[in-house]
Amino acid sequence: MMRSPAQELAQLQEQNLLRSLAQIEGGEVPWVTVGERRLLNFSSNDYLGLSQHPALKSAAIEATREHGTGATASRLVCGTFRYHRELEQRIAVLKETDDARLFANGYSTALGTITALVSKGDTVILDKLCHASLIDAARLSGATIRVFPHNQTERLAAILRNTREKSGSTTRILVVTESVFSMDGDTCPLAEIVALKNQYEALLLLDEAHALGVLGPRGLGLAEELGLQKQVDFQMGTLGKAAGSAGGYLAASQDWIDLLTNKARSFIYSTAPPPAQVAASQAGLDLICSSHGQKLREDLRNRIALLTSEAGLAGKLPATPIIPHILGDNELALSVSHRLRGQGLLVPAIRFPTVPRNTARLRITLSAAHSAEEISSLAAALKAFS
Known part of the structure; x- marks a missing residue:
């Protein structure tokens, strides 16, 4: 008999891997309401607190008035x-490239881009911890897929050498990595990767999704911070995190x-993002690059330092707003997340397949919108449960 969805759901429940949707009400960053409970949100990627900024709301309203x-x-x-064209041109100037393309979201950016760049006979080399969208895109492309252990450039060099020989x-060889990894919060060794891709005449796609707004003197990401924007062939990012809106580029x-415009199926066959x-x-991008954005990044760095210090994590984690608290066991991660919610703190439990098996964790994300007192309350709760 064909297996039923109920059987699969029961199996997920037994493994503590069953997921469900929780409706939230926002409007006052960094607070949300879940059901009738008001919670302090430590699960959002709104790193600068721009999603409720008056400038973004005003821009969206004006565009809606003009174009519906x-x-x-x-x-x-x-x-x-x-x-669309004004934002693409603005991104290109900031990223020091000729042009840019907007997509509906980050996932469709990855799928459209990688499947347009490589195909059967080519090779994609991915960091083991690359986001699911990058992995799915590589699989759909038909190219040969090679994976190197997370951030291990020695292994990447060996794969590049073997593939080029x-x-x-x-043949196109495309190296794919992230500037800030979404579940671990660490950064890639970008300078070493750039040197290797140049040595072996490969191409490099860098996903700056969690670095835009956070790293670099103007908040443009890790490539800007290291002065390597012109050395990265494909700079990818999303506008739904620190930029406070939605979309990918x-x-x-x-x-x-021009090749993407003609071959990226998620671009060609999708309705364009709404003007608003x-x-x-x-x-959001203008704010990120402004003096106000610089001040917000300074606030964010201070919040990160405060939490890592008060929670006893100083020196153990990278200085990004993604802070993983690895517990290992699925049931334990869910239990601690539930207990934190009981204290008014929204901190999600992240489990397989989002992270590798036996690495279930709390994924804590900080925002410039968090106050020092709010950070201290989280630190105290984490220490109590550790």
Whole structure:
């Protein structure tokens, strides 16, 4: 007899891997309401607290007044508005590339980009901890997939050397990694990876999703912080985290962007992002690059330092707003998350397949919008449960 969904759900329940949706009400960063309970939110990627900023709201409202609520078609049909091109051009200038393309979200950016860049006969080399969207895109591309252990550049060098020796002159080799890894909060050794991709004539896609707004003098990410933007072939990012809006982008040279326009299926066959979303993203990006954005990043760094110090984690974790508290066991992670919620703190339990088996954890994310007192309350609760 064909297995039923109820059987699969029961199996997930037995493994403490069953997930469900919890409806929230927001409006006052960093607080949310779940049911009738008001909770301090330590699960959001709104690293600078911009999702409720008046400038973003005003930009979205003005764009809605001008163009309505939807783009009505894909970009290649009749869905390209001036908002799309203005934001793409702005991203290109900031990222020091010829052009950029907007996508509906980060997932569709990864799927459209990687499947357009490589195909059967080519090779994609991924860090083992790359986001699911990057892995899925590599699988869909039809290219050969190689994986190197997380941040181990010696192994990456060996794979690149072996792949280049066996490949033809027209073969593309694409290295894919993240600047800040979404579940561990650490950064990639970008300078070493750039040197290796140059040595072996490969291409590099860097996902800056969790670094935009957080790292770099203007908040443009790890590549900017290290002065390597011109050395990264494909700079990918999302506008739904620190930028406070939604959408994804890919910045590159003109030929590559033109190729994406013609081959990226998630771009070609998707209705364009609404003008209001794009206008809000532009406002968020402008704030990130401003003196106000610089002040918010300073506040964020202070919040990170405070939590790691008061929770006894100083020196053990990278200085990014993603702080993993690894517990290992699924049931334990769920139990601690539930107990924290009982104290008014929203801290999610992250389990397989989002993270490797036996590495279930609390994923704590901080925002510049958190006060010092709120950070201290979390630190005290974590110490009590450790």
